[in-house]
Amino acid sequence: xxxxxxxxxxxxxxxxxxxxxxxxxxxxxxxxxxxxxxxxxxxxxxxxxxxxxxxxxxxxxxxxxxxxxxxxxxxxxxxxxxxxxxxxxxxxxxxxxxxxxxxxxxxxxxxxxxxxxxxxxxxxxxxxxxxxxxxxxxxxxxxxxxxxxxxxxxxxxxxxxxxxxxxxxxxxxxxxxxxxxxxxxxxxxxxxxxxxxxxxxxxxxxxxxxxxxxxxxxxxxxxxxxxxxxxxxxxxxxxxxxxxxxxxxxxxxxxxxxxxxxxxxxxxxxxxxxxxxxxxxxxxxxxxxxxxxxxxxxxxxxxxxxxxxxxxxxxxxxxxxxxxxxxxxxxxxxxxxxxxxxxxxxxxxxxxxxxxxxxxxxxxxxxxxxxxxxxxxxxxxxxxxxxx
Amino acid sequence: xxxxxxxxxxxxxxxxxxxxxxxxxxxxxxxxxxxxxxxxxxxxxxxxxxxxxxxxxxxxxxxxxxxxxxxxxxxxxxxxxxxxxxxxxxxxxxxxxxxxxxxxxxxxxxxxxxx
Amino acid sequence: xxxxxxxxxxxxxxxxxxxxxxxxxxxxxxxxxxxxxxxxxxxxxxxxxxxxxxxxxxxxxxxxxxxxxxxxxxxxxxxxxxxxxxxxxxxxxxxxxxxxxxxxxxxxxxxxxxxxxxxxxxxxxxxxxxxxxxxxxxxxxxxxxxxxxxxxxxxxxxxxxxxxxxxxxxxxxxxxxxxxxxxxxxxxxxxxxxxxxxxxxxxxxxxxxxxxxxxxxxxxxxxxxxxxxxxxxxxxxxxxxxxxxxxxxxxxxxxxxxxxxxxxxxxxxxxxxxxxxxxxxxxxxxxxxxxxxxxxxxxxxxxxxxxxxxxxxxxxxxxxx
Ligand SMILES: Cc1ncc(C[n+]2csc(CCOP(=O)(O)OP(=O)(O)O)c2C)c(N)n1
Ligand code: SF4
Ligand code: SF4
Numbered sequence: 001x002x003x004x005x006x007x008x009x010x011x012x013x014x015x016x017x018x019x020x021x022x023x024x025x026x027x028x029x030x031x032x033x034x035x036x037x038x039x040x041x042x043x044x045x046x047x048x049x050x051x052x053x054x055x056x057x058x059x060x061x062x063x064x065x066x067x068x069x070x071x072x073x074x075x076x077x078x079x080x081x082x083x084x085x086x087x088x089x090x091x092x093x094x095x096x097x098x099x100x101x102x103x104x105x106x107x108x109x110x111x112x113x114x115x116x117x118x119x120x121x122x123x124x125x126x127x128x129x130x131x132x133x134x135x136x137x138x139x140x141x142x143x144x145x146x147x148x149x150x151x152x153x154x155x156x157x158x159x160x161x162x163x164x165x166x167x168x169x170x171x172x173x174x175x176x177x178x179x180x181x182x183x184x185x186x187x188x189x190x191x192x193x194x195x196x197x198x199x200x201x202x203x204x205x206x207x208x209x210x211x212x213x214x215x216x217x218x219x220x221x222x223x224x225x226x227x228x229x230x231x232x233x234x235x236x237x238x239x240x241x242x243x244x245x246x247x248x249x250x251x252x253x254x255x256x257x258x259x260x261x262x263x264x265x266x267x268x269x270x271x272x273x274x275x276x277x278x279x280x281x282x283x284x285x286x287x288x289x290x291x292x293x294x295x296x297x298x299x300x301x302x303x304x305x306x307x308x309x310x311x312x313x314x315x316x317x318x319x320x321x322x323x324x325x326x327x328x329x330x331x332x333x334x335x336x337x338x339x340x341x342x343x344x345x346x347x348x349x350x351x352x353x354x355x356x357x358x359x360x361x362x363x364x365x366x367x368x369x370x371x372x373x374x375x376x377x378x379x380x381x382x383x384x385x386x387x388x
Numbered sequence: 389x390x391x392x393x394x395x396x397x398x399x400x401x402x403x404x405x406x407x408x409x410x411x412x413x414x415x416x417x418x419x420x421x422x423x424x425x426x427x428x429x430x431x432x433x434x435x436x437x438x439x440x441x442x443x444x445x446x447x448x449x450x451x452x453x454x455x456x457x458x459x460x461x462x463x464x465x466x467x468x469x470x471x472x473x474x475x476x477x478x479x480x481x482x483x484x485x486x487x488x489x490x491x492x493x494x495x496x497x498x499x500x501x502x503x
Numbered sequence: 504x505x506x507x508x509x510x511x512x513x514x515x516x517x518x519x520x521x522x523x524x525x526x527x528x529x530x531x532x533x534x535x536x537x538x539x540x541x542x543x544x545x546x547x548x549x550x551x552x553x554x555x556x557x558x559x560x561x562x563x564x565x566x567x568x569x570x571x572x573x574x575x576x577x578x579x580x581x582x583x584x585x586x587x588x589x590x591x592x593x594x595x596x597x598x599x600x601x602x603x604x605x606x607x608x609x610x611x612x613x614x615x616x617x618x619x620x621x622x623x624x625x626x627x628x629x630x631x632x633x634x635x636x637x638x639x640x641x642x643x644x645x646x647x648x649x650x651x652x653x654x655x656x657x658x659x660x661x662x663x664x665x666x667x668x669x670x671x672x673x674x675x676x677x678x679x680x681x682x683x684x685x686x687x688x689x690x691x692x693x694x695x696x697x698x699x700x701x702x703x704x705x706x707x708x709x710x711x712x713x714x715x716x717x718x719x720x721x722x723x724x725x726x727x728x729x730x731x732x733x734x735x736x737x738x739x740x741x742x743x744x745x746x747x748x749x750x751x752x753x754x755x756x757x758x759x760x761x762x763x764x765x766x767x768x769x770x771x772x773x774x775x776x777x778x779x780x781x782x783x784x785x786x787x788x789x790x791x792x793x794x795x796x797x798x799x800x801x802x803x804x805x806x807x808x809x810x811x812x813x814x815x816x817x818x819x820x821x822x823x824x
Binding site for chain 1: 397399
Binding site: 403407409410412431432433442449457460463 | 738
């Protein structure tokens with residue numbers, strides 16, 4: 001039995017965390033993640049959760065404490081945004097390579113400079129190769145659902161990788177929406193107990209975590225990590241299937257919106273997908289064969305599935321809310337183009353939008369479809385919504 | 389230790405047998421080897437505590453010789469022995485001193501245990 | 504309870520042989536003593552550095568206790584997480600195996616680079632939060648693992664690879680930071696400093712720390728003969744002289760009360776310590792006499808300050824003025 005609550009994205013994340021009741025949470029404040037931790041701190045203060053909340057002195061220490069707690073055998077979470085994650089950077093790689101199933105809501109916010117507290121994806125996109133699984137959310141419901149699923153994905157014995165649940169700062173974190181939440185016991189049963197593999201606190205078997213690998217072993221350990229990321233795909237699918245049975249809500253590596261017969265497909269992730277859907281609706285009403293593919297799972301990158309979903313299109317427009325500053329295009333674009341290369345004759349172009357929280361509206365989305373219709377494709381990314 | 393492929397290694401780089409470094413020989417680093425004169429030794433156990441390589445045996449509260457598989461020949465034990473019972477002898481002249489097979493035994497036992 | 508080596512000799516060293524620290528490394532002796540002093544089950548963390556590298560070259564580990572290394576600057580933060588996990592799992596009855604019934608101790612280790620400098624924030628934070636752990640700095644006065652670069656702990660005048668004794672600049676130009684005092688200013692239950700040659704002092708301090716709940720800090724001056732440029736067999740003598748010359752006083756601060764643990768009988772001039780170490784050889788040259796005097800004055804001042812804090816009478820003064 002589920003119930004419906006009016007929740008912001010941060011509150012939805014906190015509600016999921018209350019139900020997950022992690023053994024340890026480490027936290028450091030940064031806008032727009034703060035309200036999530038305020039609410040969770042209330043749960044701790046009221047004794048609603050058995051969590052040990054470590055209020056660290058930096059995000060670097062937050063992730064470090066998470067690694068320590070996870071290695072000790074605890075179920076562990078933290079949350080951050082932007083500069084906070086930039087400060088964690090070094091330890092993001094370590095968390096993944098030590099194979100610690102830490103779950104982290106990442107409330108997307110632009111990276112400095114100039115300092116800006118509003119949404120874009122430069123923080124999480126920069127971390128796309130750290131070995132973390134990345135799930136992106138369109139709305140507050142998905143924030144809740146993804147956080148719950150993330151725990152089960154991360155802890156699967158074939159995976160054991162950390163998961164970042166990315167959702168747009170302010171646009172989702174601070175917007176109240178209707179969110180259906182599961183019963184506490186349903187979440188508990190769904191995620192099950194966490195049984196760590198050879199934890200530090202198992203005194204009977206003293207294990208060494210984090211040794212030095214020289215040329216003779218590092219590559220093998222990295223190969224293992226790559227395999228874990230590959231193993232994720234079926235696990236994510238299986239977890240989504242089980243979650244659907246419980247919640248009635250369906251999840252996949254991506255959502256397709258009128259793509260089957262579409263000639264022109266837009267690819268985007270995050271909250272902008274809602275705006276894109278409205279644009280698709282209007283254009284479909286006008287008889288145009290357009291569609292939207294909304295990515296949910298960016299790591300592991302669902303290349304094969306994307307090929308199947310995109311290769312019939314005449315044109316693909318990839319929307320990036322982060323600029324790779326590489327003079328070609330954004331990160332989502334680079335990967336989509338690499339994935340469909342050799343599988344499709346579609347023309348592909350890239351649009352950088354919404355940096356630092358800049359709004360994107362339906363007309364802008366429609367103009368992207370119009371470009372494809374007009375045969376306007378460029379080798380370098382278009383910037384949309386910026387003043388010339 | 390034979391080098392394993394990535395499928396066989398424990399995940400996350402963990403070393404499951406803490407203390408398995410005993411299988412690794414460091415005795416070959418030595419230029420000088422410490423030799424103890426048990427007639428002089430008062431079993432104060434200082435060398436046992438202060439040897440950086442835990443290469444001195446203690447048995448029944450007595451200094452019971454050297455683990456030559458691991459002793460690196462640093463000379464600390466000689467330096468801190470309060471009664472000068474320890475002498476550093478050039479490895480090349482080690483035949484002049486009685487052979488002590490204990491170190492070899494220790495490493496064999498450790499390897500056996502690790503199997 | 505007085506430490507008796509004969510009794511201790513029934514214990515197995517928690518640092519196994521076969522590690523790859525240099526022959527005669529004074530720093531690994533310090534760690535060996537710390538763990539030898541602890542009777543209880545213990546989980547340790549290490550900061551990146553010489554000893555971390557030397558003890559865990561895959562697939563070999565010298566640690567007979569549960570051990571974690573994560574990065575360079577976060578040994579204290581990682582241990583915060585381990586300790587928090589222990590508290591949480593314990594109260595929920597979820598500790599694995601026999602661990603549930605045991606009182607587990609937590610010790611975070613770091614070199615001076617990983618403690619005075621890059622790990623200082625994590626250390627300060629962990630101590631302020633009150634985690635029940637002991638932080639041990641093995642202070643060998645430079646970044647040894649990366650090739651003997653100067654750190655916040657390197658003493659004035661010492662030549663390192665980034666503060667060489669050049670034609671114009673005579674080694675490190677700054678005085679070292681007094682981390683033990685800074686930790687005492689954190690007002691935590693126990694702060695102390697020691698050296699491995701004073702094994703009884705060191706191990707007694709560790710045992711004391713194990714009996715005290717809350718955050719504890721122990722700073723151990725530990726030699727690195729390579730960086731200090733002395734002979735390996737002198738690894739212990741050199742830290743002994745650091746105590747005798749009052750460069751490294753043995754003291755402790757327990758619940759705000761300062762106590763001097765050893766008062767040298769004579770005023771031994773700092774040259775005596777420096778003479779053993781070629782990193783100071785230029786300081787002992789006649790043209791640098793003013794530097795040597797300045798260093799001596801600094802030591803004397805710090806010593807007098809410490810005596811005052813410990814409520815001790817002033818000690819013997821230099822024989823010549
Ligand atoms: C963030 C970061 N910066 C730099 C390094 C390189 N590094 C590794 S060990 C080390 C020196 C360690 O010095 P110290 O803490 O004094 O320990 P020691 O090696 O002397 O035992 C440095 C600089 C690193 N590993 N990580
Ligand atoms: S020479 Fe050094 S390594 Fe060998 S036993 Fe003596 S103290 Fe240990
Ligand atoms: S370089 Fe110095 S600190 Fe490092 S292992 Fe060698 S003696 Fe020890």
